[in-house]
Amino acid sequence: MxxxxxxxxxxxxxxxxxxxxxxxxxxxxxxxxxxxxxxxxxxxxxxxxxxxxxxxxxxxxxxxxxxxxxxxxxxxxxxxxxxxxxxxxxxxxxxxxxxxxxxxxxxxxxxxxxxxxxxxxxxxxxxxxxxxxHVLPFFPEFRFAAEVISGGLYGKVVGAHFKRVIAKPDWSADIGDAAKTGGPAVDLHIHDTHFIGLVCGVPKHVFSVGTVESDAVTYLTTSYLYGPGGPAVTCSSGAVSMGGRPFVHGYEIYLEKATLLYDSGGVPLTMLTADGRSTQPELAGGGDALSxxxxxxxxxxxxxxxxxEPALLSGQLARDALVLCHREIESVKLGKPVAIG
Known part of the structure; x- marks a missing residue:
């Protein structure tokens, strides 16, 4: 025990x-x-x-x-x-x-x-x-995507877009405090950088645009630059919406032989394949976040x-995700691409 x-x-x-x-x-x-x-x-x-x-x-x-x-x-x-x-x-x-x-x-x-x-x-x-x-890879829709990508049956990732949006939180002052949590560009967005690192690897550069409040980046859109032959990956994440906006996350992932679609705000996990079929895979865990x-x-x-060490809980992978967040924050503030290394 x-x-x-x-x-x-x-x-x-x-x-x-x-x-x-x-x-x-x-x-x-x-x-x-x-x-x-x-x-x-x-x-x-x-x-x-x-x-x-x-x-x-x-x-x-x-x-x-x-x-x-x-x-x-x-x-x-x-x-x-x-x-x-x-x-x-x-x-x-x-x-x-x-x-x-x-x-x-x-x-x-x-x-x-x-x-x-x-x-x-x-x-x-x-x-x-x-x-x-990092709990995101344990959510059924993200676990499915990671397994499809690592399995290689549908080819490599050609492109992807991820998103994660919440309203300005009225339940936690800490999220907006860069000195305590890093602000939304770390505390919220690190879910995305961790998953992107897991399924696409660490890019060579990032180029981000976003909003800054009290030195904290509160919303950003990032292009992850992998170089020639690499995937075209972007992500939008932040906490600038007015109240009443429910939390939403999701993705569109374009593989060589399939497309994966998911939006927690209304699009169930859907797989489009080269034979023209559209399927909604059955997932364990359902909508129970505690699972x-x-x-x-x-x-x-x-x-x-x-x-x-469980691969999905790797300290090194988490460290790399944090570095990505910091480079994106730097890119927002400098207004230019920033190298990861």
Whole structure:
């Protein structure tokens, strides 16, 4: 049994706790929060942009720590699940690795590529797993796309466009705070850069245009420049819409022998093939967002059990996604293409 300790009981900490109840071979045995009410199970102020409404949580059998060092000293915890705001990730992860714990940390891995590099190096030195909770590849529509591309049956990616749009969040001030989360161009958009890196690889350059508020890039459109023979890939992502705009993400992916279409706002996953057929593949998990998070956590548990880093939770892949975000932010502010290397 893999014993999990969650650090940080906000929106994402609550989602991870709920998702953990579906795990096989693992359970949450401890939480850590500076908030006494949350340690007592009052999670009413952890609302986010999806999932069940927050309320009172039964923490029977779950240790509740106010002090991180005390939690890390607990020998009955195998995996530390870091769900704090991004600016707190690096010191918590480094302390957990030093304490001999495996770590799962929410995206983004860190605020800066330098911190991400330090975290990856610390995990290697400690001989422990550093896994980064990028959940998008576990959503059925994105899992399907990644498997089709990696399988190669329909040829290579010729072009693609991705999008991710939310209204200006009234449930979190942190998303717009570049000093805490990197702003929407990191906190939101890193879902896209991670997936693009996974299925298309890291480009040579990026060229981005966008909007800037209080030094945070709040919306951008990026061209990923792979050079001659590479795919034509673009993405639009941000949080500038007026209230009432539901969260939407999706893609159009053009392969040599097929096209994949998906928009969470109304276009179900559809595959168009060269024989003229249009099909809507059946997907496991349906519209239950918690299923993707439970699959993500199950992958982390399997990693701890086997001692092998799950490919989709790779610290290096997460680090590369963060670098892409930073280069795109730089491109927006400079108004010109920026090299990735």
């Amino acid at each position: 893999v014993r999990i300790g969650i650090v940080g009981i906000g929106f994402m900490g609550r989602i991870h706790f709920l998702a953990s109840q579906r795990l096989t071979g693992a359970k949450v045995t401890a939480i850590c929060s500076r908030d006494a009410a949350k340690r007592a199970g009052d999670w009413r102020n952890t609302r986010g942009n999806f999932g069940p409404e927050p309320g009172q949580v039964d923490l029977t059998g779950v240790k509740a720590y106010a002090d991180l060092s005390e939690m890390l000293a607990d020998p009955d915890i195998d995996l530390i699940d870091v769900c704090t705001v991004t600016d707190q990730h690096t010191p918590i992860v480094l302390a957990a690795l030093k304490a001999g714990k495996h770590v799962l940390v929410e995206k983004a891995i860190a605020l800066s590529p330098q911190d991400a590099d330090a975290m990856v190096a610390a995990a290697k030195s400690a001989g422990k797993l550093l896994m980064v909770a 993707a998070f439970s699959d993500e956590l199950q992958a982390a548990v399997t990693g701890v059990t086997t001692g092998t």
